[in-house]
Amino acid sequence: MAETIGAATVTLEQAEAFLRDFAKMSEFGATPNGGVDRQAASEADIAQRRWFAGLLESHGFRVEYDRIGNQFGLLELMPGAPYVVVGSHMDSQPTAGRYDGAYGVLAGAHAAFRLAEEWRAEAVIPRYNLAVVNWFNEEGSRFVPSMMGSSVYTGVLPVGQALATTDRAGVSVAEALAPTGFLGDGDGPPAAFCAEIHIEQGRLLENAGTTIGLVSASWAASKYVVTVEGAQAHSGATIMDDRQDALYGAALLVVFARELADRFPGALHTAVGQLDVYPNSPVVVASEVKLLLDLRCADEAVLAEANALLHERFAEIERVANVGISQTLSHEWGINPYQPEGVALARAAAERLGYAHGEILTVAGHDSINMKEMVPTVMLFVPSVEGVSHNEGEYTRDDDLVAGLDVLTDVVRRLAHGELAASAGMKVQA
Amino acid sequence: MAETIGAATVTLEQAEAFLRDFAKMSEFGATPNGGVDRQAASEADIAQRRWFAGLLESHGFRVEYDRIGNQFGLLELMPGAPYVVVGSHMDSQPTAGRYDGAYGVLAGAHAAFRLAEEWRAEAVIPRYNLAVVNWFNEEGSRFVPSMMGSSVYTGVLPVGQALATTDRAGVSVAEALAPTGFLGDGDGPPAAFCAEIHIEQGRLLENAGTTIGLVSASWAASKYVVTVEGAQAHSGATIMDDRQDALYGAALLVVFARELADRFPGALHTAVGQLDVYPNSPVVVASEVKLLLDLRCADEAVLAEANALLHERFAEIERVANVGISQTLSHEWGINPYQPEGVALARAAAERLGYAHGEILTVAGHDSINMKEMVPTVMLFVPSVEGVSHNEGEYTRDDDLVAGLDVLTDVVRRLAHGELAASAGMKVQA
CATH class of the missing domain: 3.40.630.10 (Zn peptidases)
Structure with a gap:
């Protein structure tokens, strides 16, 4: 034609x-x-x-x-x-x-x-x-x-x-x-x-x-809306063991997202682009952090494995940082x-x-x-x-x-x- | 009297x-x-x-x-x-x-x-x-x-x-x-x-x-104003090796602050209470994160050691996350x-x-x-x-x-x- x-x-x-x-x-x-x-x-x-x-x-x-x-x-x-x-x-x-x-x-x-x-x-x-x-x-x-x-x-x-x-x-x-x-x-x-x-x-x-x-x-993608819940505290006076620091929990998650991508080189892209801290004051341990976490992948099987690892990590971070993590999957696409x-x-x-x-x-x-x-x-x-x-x-x-x-x-x-x-x-x- | x-x-x-x-x-x-x-x-x-x-x-x-x-x-x-x-x-x-x-x-x-x-x-x-x-x-x-x-x-x-x-x-x-x-x-x-x-x-x-x-x-204290500089990028399309993710660098620092406190139990309190991400958009790798990092300590010698470890870590994070870190000491007090x-x-x-x-x-x-x-x-x-x-x-x-x-x-x-x-x-x- x-x-x-x-x-x-x-x-x-x-x-x-x-x-x-x-x-x-x-x-x-x-x-x-x-x-x-x-x-x-x-x-x-x-x-x-x-x-x-x-x-x-x-x-x-x-x-x-x-x-x-x-x-x-x-x-x-x-x-x-x-x-x-x-x-x-x-x-x-x-x-x-x-x-x-x-x-x-x-x-x-x-x-x-x-x-x-x-x-x-x-x-x-x-x-x-x-x-x-x-x-x-x-x-x-x-x-x-x-x-x-x-x-x-x-x-x-x-x-x-x-x-x-x-x-x-x-x-x-x-x-x-x-x-x-x-x-x-x-x-x-x-x-x-x-x-x-x-x-x-x-x-x-x-x-x-x-x-x-x-x-x-x-690419296939899983996009999460994540809320890390801790408790407000004085960032100086509160003893470390008593802290439920939402920002510490969130930071562990941001670091893990990168480690996850490193496990599947080239096949998996991960990112946290948006992260908001509350109350975000110099001398207050954060009570809440909201962040958006994306996994994008050229291979649906890899994405499924990455999602499973991420969920294991959510639970570990809750334990390690003494915080609660709630998350919803805002988007989930296949190839x-x-x-x-x-x-x-x-x-x-x-x-x-x-x-x-x-x-x-x-x-x-x-x-x-x-x-x-x-x-x-x-x-x-x-x-x-x-x-x-x-x-x-x-x-x-x-x-x-x-x-x-x-x-x-x-x-x-x-x-x-x-x-x-x-x-x-x-x-x-x- | x-x-x-x-x-x-x-x-x-x-x-x-x-x-x-x-x-x-x-x-x-x-x-x-x-x-x-x-x-x-x-x-x-x-x-x-x-x-x-x-x-x-x-x-x-x-x-x-x-x-x-x-x-x-x-x-x-x-x-x-x-x-x-x-x-x-x-x-x-x-x-x-x-x-x-x-x-x-x-x-x-x-x-x-x-x-x-x-x-x-x-x-x-x-x-x-x-x-x-x-x-x-x-x-x-x-x-x-x-x-x-x-x-x-x-x-x-x-x-x-x-x-x-x-x-x-x-x-x-x-x-x-x-x-x-x-x-x-x-x-x-x-x-x-x-x-x-x-x-x-x-x-x-x-x-x-x-x-x-x-x-x-x-207590003695050292309070830092830290800026982590990366480069804006698409949070999906940009390959991981090309990323200069300021939020990843900042997260490594938040995690390290906690690890530092854990090395000196009871003697050192550390915190990041305030952290701001730019441009803080769902699909953009952050180009800049500003945060306030405090070390507070009951022992000036411990504080000096913690400060030295922190400076080593600044340099490591710059290398690992491919970012630049600039910091100023906004307060420095002894006991x-x-x-x-x-x-x-x-x-x-x-x-x-x-x-x-x-x-x-x-x-x-x-x-x-x-x-x-x-x-x-x-x-x-x-x-x-x-x-x-x-x-x-x-x-x-x-x-x-x-x-x-x-x-x-x-x-x-x-x-x-x-x-x-x-x-x-x-x-x-x-």
């Missing part, structure tokens, strides 16, 4: 326009060290969304918001047909990099702009309409959980629960979004397919000299594949365009992981230099950014023309 | 009045679990100070504030003479106990009320005037450092620096105090002597069946004695009144530790049940509270009559 679609290459002018817009994007929430701080519904996020709405409208796309503030740029050429949804998220972690999410939204937009021009020039009507998407609050640093916008869109998270979620200052999502005009009342455009491109955030592509990662599955037909479609695109490509798993979560449960979804990666991410030094080379845009454009073209709908045995919900 | 002062015993009526006022005091910032939350210059602290000013005035004391908001209740019977300063602090840690500080302020006030009545009834003019004191911000949970009010009063901390100190919300001491009317413009009354009574916050008195602790010295003449005076008072008494060291810091560097100072302890403190369950039995009030009254009486000024070789600054 590829022959009927026409050659896909990015012109120098298109590449420059893309990089110019990307530089402009990176000004929103820019930090002194070359990164961005653009947490969900922050001033910087809001200002960037306004700019992006203007960009979409200047290319003839209609801008629409759903009930959780997902931002869509719609091109409806086939009245009533469902949409190929392409994009990512523009919110960021604090002091984060410029590429994470933002690259995928802008690449989705430029791919859509180029296809719109093509179709206009060639008087082609595609089989599906186009929706560029900027998912709300993918990062989850201000409002937990992450991937909030795509979770509501796909029905995994009730919209009422999402809107009621509060940040540390007690501001709810509804309160943060209401004054911005980004809170719509619908469910967003109906999807037929989805595509997302993202930086890898690891270093496998770079190490292998591969430009385009064809994401075939996501979760993307549709193989989508991977094949992406491979065909990369091959035709002559970019080095290879299959890869994603360790990080992405909105496409939600979307692939709803519709056939294609996920692409471009390399991250030295794997640096969630860091102001995050970097992807311009030629890789443009290569990714090139492949994404062909992927969206193929999806819009119905290449996956035509695949034998492919069930399409629309 | 004791014979000339007259017998000291608390009448039932005086005891009941004291316990009634103490119950009233405990209503300010009361928590559901029987404790208090009355951080410096909080609403509860302010309301309690207003109540206390009224109590002082109703007993004929003139209320005055100095430049850092220390609250004084003055009884000037000998015009121009310096003061016996007696009291403690009414601010508390978050979710703290009712006794810490508050007991000492109220006992100081009731001792002063009783002496004022005595002197009026007997037409006695003491040699020194009386100042009941409620030191500002002893706890240091909202505004660091602790013992702020007494540090400014004794000239250890510049007032400008104290007033500019901000809490986590960015509110300065000056801003918090200005609207309350508690910010005066003077240096407070000149001191000749000082007395303070406090709950022990440990369990030595209880274990020994002793009612009155005669505090002879404070620091109270004036032996003051201890002898307190012993004489306890003996005459027939209370079981014994010498004890203080592990915790108290405003009297600042004051004893300026003037001869007497520090008394009463027992803490099971040593529980900085905890809503903090408890001291009523009869111990009243016994402490009784001894404190006699101590203040002796100080006001010049018993220490008369001691051979005792230098009194006034």
Whole structure:
């Protein structure tokens, strides 16, 4: 089918326009060290969304918001047909990099702009309409959980629960979004397919000299919300044997998480990214520590073994530190594949365009992981230099950014023309 | 000299009045679990100070504030003479106990009320005037450092620096105090002597069946402000070997602090009470952790050895966790004695009144530790049940509270009559 679609290459002018817009994007929430701080519904996020709405409208796309503030740029050429949804998220972690999410939204937009021009020039009507998407609050640093916008869109998270979620200052999502005009009342455009491109955030592509990662599955993961309960005490006067130090218990757990990863080198990633101490006063033994502990694994059997070891350790720490540990599993995923037909479609695109490509798993979560449960979804990666991410030094080379845009454009073209709908045995919900 | 002062015993009526006022005091910032939350210059602290000013005035004391908001209740019977300063602090840690500080302020006030009545009834003019004191911000949970009010009063901390100190919300001491009317413009009354009574916050008195602790010295201490520097990274995608996880480094340090205390059982207390993670986001490896690490010790040689081991461990953790550790010693104290003449005076008072008494060291810091560097100072302890403190369950039995009030009254009486000024070789600054 590829022959009927026409050659896909990015012109120098298109590449420059893309990089110019990307530089402009990176000004929103820019930090002194070359990164961005653009947490969900922050001033910087809001200002960037306004700019992006203007960009979409200047290319003839209609801008629409759903009930959780997902931002869509719609091109409806086939009245009533469902949409190929392409994009990512523009919110960021604090002091984060410029590429994470933002690259995928802008690449989705430029791919859509180029296809719109093509179709206009060639008087082609595609089989599906186009929706560029900027998912709300993918990062989850201000409002937990992450991937909030795509979770509501796909029905995994009730919209009422999402809107009621509060940040540390007690501001709810509804309160943060209401004054911005980004809170719509619908469910967003109906999807037929989805595509997302993202930086890898690891270093496998770079190490292998591969430009385009064809994401075939996501790592298995177990994510725990852990509370360590001790008792407040004077941090000087209280004799050591009497202490029930919640921070000591939590520290033993943070150290164990690293030791656990060391037992399964390469196969298991563990982390405690968030940890809050109460009362967190200089002269008080902590009575409570809350932390988030993640295990991510390329092998479900290893993950099961690691979880068992972790549970043994919970009990040991309770004994050693004289604390109580309660924990709930907030997420538990197995190795979760993307549709193989989508991977094949992406491979065909990369091959035709002559970019080095290879299959890869994603360790990080992405909105496409939600979307692939709803519709056939294609996920692409471009390399991250030295794997640096969630860091102001995050970097992807311009030629890789443009290569990714090139492949994404062909992927969206193929999806819009119905290449996956035509695949034998492919069930399409629309 | 004791014979000339007259017998000291608390009448039932005086005891009941004291316990009634103490119950009233405990209503300010009361928590559901029987404790208090009355951080410096909080609403509860302010309301309690207003109540206390009224109590002082109703007993004929003139209320005055100095430049850092220390609250004084003055009884000037000998015009121009310096003061016996007696009291403690009414601010508390978050979710703290009712006794810490508050007991000492109220006992100081009731001792002063009783002496004022005595002197009026007997037409006695003491040699020194009386100042009941409620030191500002002893706890240091909202505004660091602790013992702020007494540090400014004794000239250890510049007032400008104290007033500019901000809490986590960015509110300065000056801003918090200005609207309350508690910010005066003077240096407070000149001191000749000082007395303070406090709950022990440990369990030595209880274990020994002793009612009155005669505090002879404070433990040596080294207090560190530690920053662990790593690098922000994706907590899932980043391979483990690439991580520079500041929280892992900090956790190794928290665990080591406990191991260090275990090497010197009973002699060394260690603690990390405050620990802050940046950016503290669920999916980000922390780039920076700041924490406060204290070593407190009854033996200066042990403390020196512990400090040396700690510095070795700093270097090991930098290597193991691939982080940088910078630290400054914010406080460094040796074993620091109270004036032996003051201890002898307190012993004489306890003996005459027939209370079981014994010498004890203080592990915790108290405003009297600042004051004893300026003037001869007497520090008394009463027992803490099971040593529980900085905890809503903090408890001291009523009869111990009243016994402490009784001894404190006699101590203040002796100080006001010049018993220490008369001691051979005792230098009194006034």
